[in-house]
Amino acid sequence: MTQNKYLFPFMMITSLFFMWGFVHNLDPVLIPHLKRSFSLSTLQASLVDSAVFIAYFVMALPAGFLLKKFGYKTGIIIGLAFFALGSFLFIPAADTQLYSFFLAALFIIACGLTILETAANPYASLLGPAETATFRLNFAQTFNGLAATLAPVIGVKVILIQGLSDGELSTMTAPARAVALASEASSVKGPYLVLGCIILVIAVIFMFLKLPEIKEEEKEIGEKKGVWHALRHKHLSWAVTAQFFYVGAQVCVFSFFILYATKAAGIDQQTAGKYAGYGMGLAFLIGRVIGTFLMKFIRAELLLVIYAVICVLLSASAMFTSGYVALFSVIGIAFFMSIMFPTIFSLGIKDLGADTKLGSSLIIMSIVGGAILPPVMGYISDVTHDIQIGYIVPLICFAVVFLFGFTGHKVVPRHKI
Template sequence: MTEASSRQSYAFAFVMTTSLFFMWGFVHNLDPILIPHLRRAFNLTVLQSALVDSAVFVAYFVMALPAGMLIRRVGYKWAMIFGLSLFAAGALLFLPAADTHRYAVFLAALFIIACGLAVLETAANPYISMLGRPERAVQRLNLAQSFNGLAATLAPIVGARLILVDGVPDAQLQAMPESLRQATLAAEAASVKGPYLAIALVIMLIAVIFYFLKMPAVGAAGGGAAGQAAPAAAGSALLRAMRKASIRRAAIAQFFYVGAQVCVFSFFILYASQAAGLAQVAAADYLGWGCGLAFVCGRFAGTWLMKYFASARLLFSYALACAGLSAVAMFAGGMAGVAAVIGIAFFMSIMFPTIFALGIHGAGADTEMGSSLIIMSIVGGAVLPLVFGYISDATHNLQYGFAAPLLCFLVIAWFARAAAREQGAQAAVANDGVLQHV
């Protein structure tokens, strides 16, 4: 293969893998639309509606380790195709979920989608990280994750107009006979069928493209002798990865980061409706054009700033900023609180890819299992929203729920400080080596 064709192969593989970041970002950011939609359709409390996030992020806990083993056995490409297949199957399950009007079936569909996403994220994050020069891994991953942020902008805006239909007013709904009321709510719930059918078709098309795509080999995964590891060897690799302090700290930080992100995005529409009195569609626009656009701008800005500042130090500063803004969201009402939450979206934008890249940096043969552990910790997205919902229901004030993300950002600041010390020590060792050769 010539140098030019090799560059083209890397570039196309990067583009196609980055498309996965957009697609899982899009479907994840439909969840904040689903929560108020299903809350009305099934008359749920805040805590019960948080089960949408729990169904999604429990799947990451269940699938992350099997995904790592799958990557070691069949390689990144086939793992991605398998993840896409689960993604499409879960999206198609939304059709019978809407037809039967059962909350449990919606949760099952979300769980299956998330199983596919867990495989995709376990494969795509390290693949992008290793697809090029090691010293550019954090920037490369932030660039790919920027398209995840773009999806966070578009999904609420599009989803609100397709899913949050203008239904019967609540007062009129409550006055209906029970059978008619249930039929009306079932008809409203059916608005999810078109969007999720379209998502399933797009995902199947992407899977077909991956089937024919020749992807550059990176790292140790990819089948062959290394990929045929026995379960005992896989278990040994997992224990070895857990012994690395950077991977352990990254898994803890990612648990709290994902929990914080899910709290901020998933409850934004409810927060804006209660704290600022916004209508749901208007709140969804603020979620898209406000939080989503701030998130994607933060990703691009953070990628640029990492040319001049160490990634761990930038992460530390951003975590403290998010903690402060969470306190504002707790105690400031009206549009000031909404603005604070939008600010959180900007500053938390670099956190997932930066924590991930810092965690697996220098992991070598432990990269796949380290990646699995960090992706597994995404289960924080299932736990922290329940804490948010419990605090909100107990205090009868959704704003106080922001105590949960405030705690999360303080944990991320702890991780960033430890990573900054590690980066500083590595830089000192590298400088000593340079001086010895002078």
Template sequence: MLTTLFFLWGFVHNLDPILIPHLRRSFSLTVLQAALVDSAVYIAYFVMALPAGLLIRRAGYRCTIIAGLLLFGIGSLLFLPAADTHRYAVFLAALFIIACGLTLLETAANPYASLLGRPERATQRLNLAQSFNGLAAAVAPIVGARLILVEGASDQQLQAMTATAQQAALAAEAASVKGPYLVLGLVIFAIAVVFYFIRLPEPERKAADPDERVAGAIGRAWRHGPIRRAVIAQFFYVGAQVCVFSFFILFAASAAGLSQVAAADYLGWGCGVAFVVGRFAGTCAMKYVAPARLLLVYALLCALLSVVTMFASGMACVAAVIGMVFFMSIMFPTIFALGIADAGASTEMGSSLIIMAIVGGALLPLAFGFVSDATHSLQLAYGVPLACFLVVAWFARTVLAADRLAPIPPLTNGALKRV
């Protein structure tokens, strides 16, 4: 059931790259204005992450998951009045409410997956659960493109229409989101009912002081070096991921001349499959390579592919982005698990702080859109992900340095016998 949640939030997040070109056409938006879709989603993580951590401390993981599912379902159903009124602001509000629910789910499910098992396997276990998030990244664009990116009037036909007829035609195109999000909302409510009736084990963990003030708990978590550095790294990683996925359809259409549906297929079969294969492959590789070392190598390879994307042409750019997605695949869960490792009573608030860092997905796509509009080039805007991957490489390097400086524990009699 926990893995189901990873799939669900991956599915709805990967509908956003479909919504961006769809709403951009329906409301005649610039790239920067279309990036507000990401801002509406990822600003919710900044707003709701700390309340989510407090809810986990007071009510437990199960109640937090149910509350998240209810918000998720309500936001999905709000797409119906958003389409009926044909107002961009209502769409953004619906996305914000969905993201508030996702914040509760991610704040609970990520540390819960880490805690359910042996500590030394936490990173590998979380990567395995997140692999189903990657599976959703492959499925959502393919399904969403065929349900949402409907064939409407051409640009020439729209220009020939009166203002009233043009508005009616665009409103009819915008209404294509109603069916998919209605079904999604009903499915989410059904899963919330299942979570209400099942029993989830509470993992054994060091209990936080119930009398400790919230500010004190936040400050203690922030003073934990790995958490603080993970917050910074996650901010830039999520910003890079959102830039790469959300603008892929616009990028592929511009750089390689693909249609929107064809670009969506490349997003699903190319980026989505690369993402899920990368997650499973990375999980297996962590049996033999330290997670921080693998993260460092992957971040540097992503930076190199960002440079290729900026200056190559045609399908070579698309191939570089797909390769970038493969190496991005392990970054979120690995940063998360390395950040809260050995955090003790700071685990819940540390998890909240790392989830708050997802606000990078609200801010950095705006920088991407600004660079794109200013240079009239989506390719040059990949300088924004390039800088982000260098920050992730810095984080991995600090973890490796800390591991080398960690004191070697004394050998006990039991350890001597095993040697």
């Protein structure tokens, strides 16, 4: 899979996939938790995702330039520093009981994640033979799937605590109710303190770790390059678009799962949280493992097309069925969308040469879809009073991914650009 000299660096890079996967998959727990604590609408609660994914839009290009000037290792250490700082800010956020403070802390965490993902995704692709790059990136992303399994299960135990019932809260005076909800909101302090400490330890390890700096092939020396030059690659432009819609779909499916499950299947939040981990998360992990294996026999773009069609059908099922059929339709989406991010990414940066780092930044920048599309789904859910109708958003997103896999991934020869 990788040459021997790249094995340990590849292992450390893979650990980053787990860590950002873990913090991202705490968001489905944070959304119902903060929705209750601050008495938010579904649209307002979706701003948790907006705060996280708007950072990808703001920081993606600066992250790319940072990597180009200082290299992967420095970028990774800076990203981990932002990650730790944002985690520690959850403590004053809980103390002040300001929803905006929570959103600011999440934004800072996401700034760090943007730098980490901008570095780690291409680094995992480049640490070894080019012909196994997609397989290698999917393997690293498997640990992201492991985090998706563990984070919701742990999150519901340490964050989504069983507080007073709605009936009990309704009998309390406004000040007493505010105090009770504030106590519930403070449950985030311990978990994020521990998370921040772990990230600091990882940052120290990277400071002393010798990472080989991978040099992309520079074939057009002397020509001024920039964003528009990179976007002249048709398959990169398509990848940016496809990743925007894919990430929007993934965030909608994962972040609203607990709210969706309680409505569509009629289960409580604690049970829904377990389905989020052992159902959604485990399906995502197993899907990534099986998908990575299948890529040894099926071309990545063909597998992407097949999986996108299935996700469109499952999204329709999530809209119009109920009970456990609806619940397992959404869990099925997690299985089949599991290969999409790394596959779109690796196909998008294929044969970019000197534009690889900038192309990577642009694809990471497109993750802003996770900030824009969940509020759209939240708005539809609020207006229709039915979160299931909101699944029209993921359905459309997976249709775009299908188009990328069907035609958009094709590389135009450089002399034609």
